[in-house]
Amino acid sequence: MGSSQSPEVRRRDLLGLSAAAMAGGLPLAACGGSVSPVEAGASPSASGSAAQEQEAPVTPPEDLMREHGVLKRVLLIYREGIRRIEGGEPVPAQPLNAGARIIRDFIQDYHEHLEEQYVFPRLREAGKLTDTVSVLLLQHQRGRVLTDRILRATGASATPRTGDRRELVAAMAAFIRMYEPHEAREDTVVFPVFRDVVPAKEFLRLGETFEDEEHRRFGQSGFTGVVGQVADIEKALGIYDLARFTPRV
Template structure:
């Protein structure tokens, strides 16, 4: 599967996990709905890590600074939302969690469309076959380091 295909597949999986919770009735939230959301949050954090550490640098070097900067800014806006979702979920505020999930899904719809139509095709066109193979290996195996935060978020 292409790098873009792998990343697009992750977008869909993440969206499903968030959607499962966004559609939940707050008074009837199940453990599996909570787990689906927590898994989606973890996967989105790892997805952002992989893009920022492995996909975006060669795209920046190839001259796509503007589109990459837009994605970085949007990641920076999403990261605190993920923190807030975890906090609300832990507090048991399922109504606020579901509302924030719906807002995040709107952000992701616009963000993912740009990545899928602009950046991912450019990666396939601009990166060498060796670079694409290496990136595919990283997508399959790389772990996000503990404490890592996206570039648009200040780390304490």
């Protein structure tokens, strides 16, 4: 299934991206692994007395939807890879491989596992969205196939031949095209119906189950640590600055 590397090992691997950033004209400081508490989902006042207050529970849909935010950011990484390759630039293999490993470990082996174990069965039991669930499950399978192709094309032993570049671009484009509507349908249709069919007490227990599984798989930093990994890749590619995406009008 997914990579056996811990998030900490993968995060250290990303330090190697600084060399790629320097080759692209980015300052070395841009590859720093830090991410602000606000960007990682923490409140600016989450220190002192505020930190001692009991945190509001994170509901299962909120948990799944913020994980979709990680997916969206990796899709932006894939888009940048496509832009560079189609523009005749060198393949940014290391950042793309790091992004694909996050997709495999965090999205497919963890996030989609939660959906398949807890969300989709409850919808089917309730007779809700059964056709949609079947399509989503098939897309999970196809997503794994595409991720395998991206990992192979960007691995350390991969050679940047013309045919391989085309296959890599096709795999990333197909992944983006499928997962943008996939996650949008889950956020706007699947998760609201899921909330409706699950009793309130069980709903709260599921939130605790999701959090426990997150920390079991990804350590104490959990979601925040994964967001930091994504930020490292964005900085290496020069797409971390949010202002870059503001159009001139």
